[in-house]
Amino acid sequence: MRAAVIEKPGVITVMDVAIPEPGPKEVLIRIAASGICGTDIHIFNGDYLGTYPIIPGHEFSGIVASAGSEVTRVKPGDRVAVEPNISCGICDACLGNRQNFCRDRKALGVDLPGGMAEFTAVPESAVFPIGDLSFRAGAFAEPLSCVIHGAEQIGLRLGDRILIIGAGPVGILLAQVMRLMGASEITQADRNEFRLDFAKQLNGSVACALLEDLPEDFFDAAADATGSPRVMERTVTLVREGGSILLFGVPPKEASLSLPAFTLFRKGITLKATYTSVRNSVQAVRLLGSKAVTVEPLVSHELPLEEIAHGFALVSGGLEQVMKVHVLPGSTRG
């Protein structure tokens, strides 16, 4: 099969590799759509938890090609989304329902072969049938799971006024989920006017291009979807007294925050960081299936596997009109 392999930081090559053999409790997936995420760029750049060489890709959907002898939940031909975080189920973290902190956690596309290939073998527990949902939408089950987990961390109340900094695919999903959870008004901030327009049209968000233009001490909750430490620091002045801050974006590995300790104390701010998801795929697939969350318009580019390096360049280049880039490993053209 053809697969994209990050051989070492900075080097990605599309090459022939053996089709994986699924074990008795595993499923072989023929991958249909596989999203490029900021995390893939971090792995490519060598500044995340990656192991090399690695087939990247942790946001994907496809068809069950074959199933091991002990698999009971799915059968060949089923359309599925894949949850990439593989937890052991028996460590203290897993037994405490904190699977994202599993002592033996492995992630497809990070330390196990991922979705930027024609096939991948995954545990049965990682696949979620998506019925007649499009593969394009199914590939959002993973980022949406992380967004659901994050949004559930900060305890929104009906009618809350929310600020989301960053209007990329994740910021837009956060807005949709927080709207579903009862937010009355979502303000989305981003320097990129294309993204702001997009958020306004798709989500009905209030758009704001400059952080300096945002009202201070106003928002019930603010979420950072940029990963920029300077932006995270700024949220402290923007939330009201007793407000909450969700740190969602992935910051650079060596970054530090500088926060005004007295202001945090005086305003009684709740600061909540969130890391991946805790088996939220069932929720994600249901919201995608019911169309309560709209994801298909977020796909700005669809590329064949052979053009993955171009896809990485699009995502890391931060060009105006790049939203979610999907690689279609089963297609020879975009």
Ligand SMILES: [Zn+2]
């Ligand atoms: Zn991701």
Ligand SMILES: [Zn+2]
């Ligand atoms: Zn575990």
